[in-house]
Amino acid sequence: MPLTVRGVRIDDTFAEAFGMRATAVIITADSLHWARQAALSMTGFATSVIGCGCEAGIDHELTGKQTPDGRPGVRVLLFAVSTAELQKQLQTRVAQCLLTSPSSACYAGINGEETLRLGNALRYFGDGWQISKRFGEKHFWRIPVMDGEFVCEATTGLTKQAVGGGNLLILGRTPQTTRAAAEAAVAAIRKVPDVIAPFPGGVVRSGSKVGSKYKGVPASTNEAYCPTLRGAVRTALDSETKSVLEIVVDGLTAETVASAMRAGISAIIKLGPRRGATRISAGNYGGKLGPHHYYLRELLP
Amino acid sequence: MRPLILTLRGRLDHRLDLSLLVPHTLAGKTVRQIERMELQTSHHPITLGDVFRVRAGDIKQIHIQGDCDRFDYVGQEMNSGELLVEGNVGIQAGRLMSGGRLTVLGNTGPWAASGMKSGVLEIRGAAGDRLGGPLAGEITGMRGGIVIVRGSVGERAGDRMRRGTIIIEGQAGRYAGSRMIAGTLIVRRSAGPLAGFLLKRGTIVLGECYSALSPTFMDCGEHELIAMRWLSAMVRPYSKAAAVLLQRPFTRFAGDMAVLGKGEILVGNRN
Numbered sequence: 001m002p003l004t005v006r007g008v009r010i011d012d013t014f015a016e017a018f019g020m021r022a023t024a025v026i027i028t029a030d031s032l033h034w035a036r037q038a039a040l041s042m043t044g045f046a047t048s049v050i051g052c053g054c055e056a057g058i059d060h061e062l063t064g065k066q067t068p069d070g071r072p073g074v075r076v077l078l079f080a081v082s083t084a085e086l087q088k089q090l091q092t093r094v095a096q097c098l099l100t101s102p103s104s105a106c107y108a109g110i111n112g113e114e115t116l117r118l119g120n121a122l123r124y125f126g127d128g129w130q131i132s133k134r135f136g137e138k139h140f141w142r143i144p145v146m147d148g149e150f151v152c153e154a155t156t157g158l159t160k161q162a163v164g165g166g167n168l169l170i171l172g173r174t175p176q177t178t179r180a181a182a183e184a185a186v187a188a189i190r191k192v193p194d195v196i197a198p199f200p201g202g203v204v205r206s207g208s209k210v211g212s213k214y215k216g217v218p219a220s221t222n223e224a225y226c227p228t229l230r231g232a233v234r235t236a237l238d239s240e241t242k243s244v245l246e247i248v249v250d251g252l253t254a255e256t257v258a259s260a261m262r263a264g265i266s267a268i269i270k271l272g273p274r275r276g277a278t279r280i281s282a283g284n285y286g287g288k289l290g291p292h293h294y295y296l297r298e299l300l301p
Numbered sequence: 302m303r304p305l306i307l308t309l310r311g312r313l314d315h316r317l318d319l320s321l322l323v324p325h326t327l328a329g330k331t332v333r334q335i336e337r338m339e340l341q342t343s344h345h346p347i348t349l350g351d352v353f354r355v356r357a358g359d360i361k362q363i364h365i366q367g368d369c370d371r372f373d374y375v376g377q378e379m380n381s382g383e384l385l386v387e388g389n390v391g392i393q394a395g396r397l398m399s400g401g402r403l404t405v406l407g408n409t410g411p412w413a414a415s416g417m418k419s420g421v422l423e424i425r426g427a428a429g430d431r432l433g434g435p436l437a438g439e440i441t442g443m444r445g446g447i448v449i450v451r452g453s454v455g456e457r458a459g460d461r462m463r464r465g466t467i468i469i470e471g472q473a474g475r476y477a478g479s480r481m482i483a484g485t486l487i488v489r490r491s492a493g494p495l496a497g498f499l500l501k502r503g504t505i506v507l508g509e510c511y512s513a514l515s516p517t518f519m520d521c522g523e524h525e526l527i528a529m530r531w532l533s534a535m536v537r538p539y540s541k542a543a544a545v546l547l548q549r550p551f552t553r554f555a556g557d558m559a560v561l562g563k564g565e566i567l568v569g570n571r572n
Contacts, residue, residue: 028527068531068534069527069530069531069534070530070533070534071527071530103527105527105531107531128563129563131502131504131528131563131565132483133485133504133528133532134445134464134465134484135447135466135485135532135535135536136447136535138535140528140531142526142528148524148525148526148527149526149527149528151527151528151531
């Protein structure tokens with residue numbers, strides 16, 4: 001039985017999410033601009049594990065007082081379906097996007113039960129001129145590069161408690177108001193620590209279902225939520241819905257995903273149906289695939 | 302809980318091996334048993350109770366009250382807890398330490414922190430020659446841990462150091478960081494002649510450089526090194542003076558080219 005809160009209908013359903021492997025790194029640079037630039041490169045083409053190998057995004061920005069070397073920085077989270085894939089993605093992205101970015105340095109962003117190789121994998125770029133530095137339990141590498149040195153911590157942590165695929169479906173009367181609701185939700189989600197919304201601007205318009213009529217295609221458009229197909233397929237939309245957007249949330253723990261979804265729902269309700277969304281739903285696979293179920297009614301403000 | 306306190310009864314007329322006075326060897330012993338422990342010294346047998354008055358307390362925290370540079374091997378092979386000496390000590394303080402914290406409020410003799418593997422050794426006064434260095438016949442000196450000397454040190458500080466960090470807030474004598482294999486030696490003020498002699502790898506930081514470096518060190522120019530900013534944050538809890546030094550730009554000398562040449566001497570410049 002759907003609820004209505006301040007004019008926004010909340011479907012009596014749940015988001016189905018999956019366990020993932022995750023890691024975090026802190027990127028610093030001489031300015032926040034260059035730290036963000038490196039982070040944006042590193043998290044580019046990392047919207048979905050289906051096609052990108054990992055999901056990645058900026059968790060939050062850091063002041064000089066919060067970083068290991070006293071410079072401004074950002075914390076980046078990466079999620080993947082296996083430890084091996086996460087290691088591969090981390091190594092490739094740090095090598096191609098951070099090592100190459102002017103004035104950047106890279107440090108562990110999480111203390112995990114296991115570790116992933118960071119500087120330990122990149123040090124060979126130094127061709128024998130790399131310098132190892134240890135202090136207590138900390139270990140980092142100094143790799144000479146053309147603007148000085150790339151400083152990179154030897155390892156970073158890995159967590160197996162991460163959850164990926166928490167989601168909200170945002171339904172509205174027009175594309176503009178639906179987008180406004182999604183933007184408000186993403187802004188609220190970005191304030192929650194330890195989570196990312198990996199799609200462009202945090203929003204995805206091409207929600208998918210598993211499989212396809214075509215052989216070898218793992219995912220295809222979710223026609224039940226496509227407004228232009230409303231009369232032609234078994235639709236999930238009501239007559240007033242003209243646009244649907246989805247927000248996917250990955251978090252380092254199940255609790256952080258719940259917090260992010262709660263913040264997103266709260267922001268959408270606060271915006272109201274006239275300026276934002278008329279309805280909130282969530283995507284699931286009947287509860288048979290993912291162990292984490294986030295019921296919308298339990299996440300209401 | 303109060304620490305276990307040992308108070309020196311009087312002036313010693315011979316050297317004393319205090320390597321037994323570490324938390325893990327005293328664990329589970331009563332005051333009576335501790336007083337009966339035999340100390341290695343000259344051919345005259347002597348017990349701990351003959352030398353110290355013992356006041357019961359937490360064995361994980363040991364305070365030695367009394368000033369004697371004849372206390373040798375203080376904190377040797379210590380692996381946990383805290384040991385504080387309220388005066389000077391003799392040779393090889395903190396040798397082969399693998400954990401815990403040893404604090405000497407006075408001076409130490411030669412070979413303090415020799416072969417140290419982990420833990421923290423703080424010397425509030427001065428340290429003798431070969432701080433962290435190996436004994437004769439040993440291949441490596443210090444292998445880990447942190448040593449802080451508030452005063453100055455003698456010759457060959459950090460000799461053959463393999464890993465770890467030595468912070469000297471005063472001056473260092475000749476051949477500071479000689480034959481270093483790796484690790485970090487920070488001298489807040491100046492070092493004597495030929496710092497980094499036969500340095501293979503590792504970093505020597507000098508706050509001032511009035512003495513000659515070996516001609517086998519190559520000037521690589523002045524740089525602001527991010528790694529030193531990171532190191533500055535790490536050493537700040539142990540030495541604010543060293544942390545301030547590490548914030549400076551440095552002239553980097555690569556060497557010693559007479560050997561492997563993968564080490565560096567960083568000489569601090571004023572901003």
